[in-house]
Amino acid sequence: MKWLDMPPVWLLGFLALAWVQVTRFDAGLTLGGAWADFLGGLLVGGGLVLMALALMEFRKHRTTIIPHETPERMIQSGIFKRTRNPIYLGDVMLLAGFILSWDAVLSLPLIPIFMWVLEKRFIEPEEDRLRRTFRMDFARYERKTRRWI
Numbered sequence: 471m472k473w474l475d476m477p478p479v480w481l482l483g484f485l486a487l488a489w490v491q492v493t494r495f496d497a498g499l500t501l502g503g504a505w506a507d508f509l510g511g512l513l514v515g516g517g518l519v520l521m522a523l524a525l526m527e528f529r530k531h532r533t534t535i536i537p538h539e540t541p542e543r544m545i546q547s548g549i550f551k552r553t554r555n556p557i558y559l560g561d562v563m564l565l566a567g568f569i570l571s572w573d574a575v576l577s578l579p580l581i582p583i584f585m586w587v588l589e590k591r592f593i594e595p596e597e598d599r600l601r602r603t604f605r606m607d608f609a610r611y612e613r614k615t616r617r618w619i
Contacts (some may be wrong), residue, residue: 477537477592481561484584488569488577499575506570513567517560523549524556537592544604546611554597554617558588585618593617 525535527548533541535557549556565584569577600608 475538475591477558477561477588480584480587480591481565484565484580485568488565488572488574488580491577492572492574495576496573497576501570501573501575503573506573510567510569510571513563513570515567517563517567520549520553520556520560520563524560537596540599540603544600544607544611546615551615553619554611554615555588555593558593559618561588
């Protein structure tokens with residue numbers, strides 16, 4: 471059951487909610503057609519690129535990507551110079567991109583709710599582990615690199 475409490479599972483759940491909303495309860499609302507499709511595609515593509523860049527850094531530094539485990543090394547290079555949470559940012563971008571592409575207007579509030587879930591369920595506990603494990607290194611990193619963007 472522990473595998474259920476993973477960010478990709480939460481993302482799939484939120485995507486499923488947006489899909490149900492747009493297929494069952496669209497209320498005749500629209501985000502504007504072509505521009506929403508284009509922006510949605512950019513967000514999905516950008517989110518996938520962010521995730522790929524982060525995964526390459528995890529592999530390069532040979533540390534865990536599992537959210538509930540304590541990492542052996544703290545990553546501050548590559549995409550992690552710009553954001554402390556590139557994979558979570560990528561997850562949010564994917565959700566926003568699909569909501570725009572699907573024209574799921576009523577699902578737009580799911581984006582900040584999903585961000586809140588990620589922060590409370592994953593980011594804050596991860597940062598606490600990093601703070602306890604890497605102390606001053608994490609304090610310096612936290613001061614110079616933002617949580618999201």
